Amino acid sequence: LLVFCCGLLCTAATGAVVLLDFAGPGLMIWFGILHCLGICMLLWPLFQKCPGWVLILTGAALRYLGRYLDTLTVDTFWLVPLGAYPEDFASSDYFPLVLHFGIFLIGAGVGKYLYAAKTTLLPKVRECRMIRFFSFCGRHSLLIYMVHQPVLALIAAGLYAVLS
Numbered sequence: 001l002l003v004f005c006c007g008l009l010c011t012a013a014t015g016a017v018v019l020l021d022f023a024g025p026g027l028m029i030w031f032g033i034l035h036c037l038g039i040c041m042l043l044w045p046l047f048q049k050c051p052g053w054v055l056i057l058t059g060a061a062l063r064y065l066g067r068y069l070d071t072l073t074v075d076t077f078w079l080v081p082l083g084a085y086p087e088d089f090a091s092s093d094y095f096p097l098v099l100h101f102g103i104f105l106i107g108a109g110v111g112k113y114l115y116a117a118k119t120t121l122l123p124k125v126r127e128c129r130m131i132r133f134f135s136f137c138g139r140h141s142l143l144i145y146m147v148h149q150p151v152l153a154l155i156a157a158g159l160y161a162v163l164s
Helices: 002-019 033-047 052-071 097-114 129-139 141-163
Strands: none
Touching: 002 033, 002 141, 033 097, 052 097, 129 141
């Protein structure tokens, strides 16, 4: 829920920037990665107990359906989160749910096979500074993402103002 709410915050912030005419409508985030990941995480408990092969097949079917939805042009924004959108749709961060929940489920299904023993397959290397840096980034990825969003929005708004 926290991840999804951070996505809503990104939508509100980019909406304000567009409404104040600091950037073009293409900067607006309609259903970005945080929205998508948040919903995927909220849906996960419904699929968690499924065997890996069911997750992989369901994920593949959702990917196929998502690719089909991407070919549709609809007259409403209500289907944007699922993957069908109007002809004039633009978003600076867009991850349609049907397509990407398929990827999420495929990854979870593969993970059930690779990590059946519930132990890591990665080497334990703590001495390397680069590994410690990436471990830190992984533990704080939501914060890093939320900080980088306004920085990129300000850069985009500045470019829009200069080029307009």
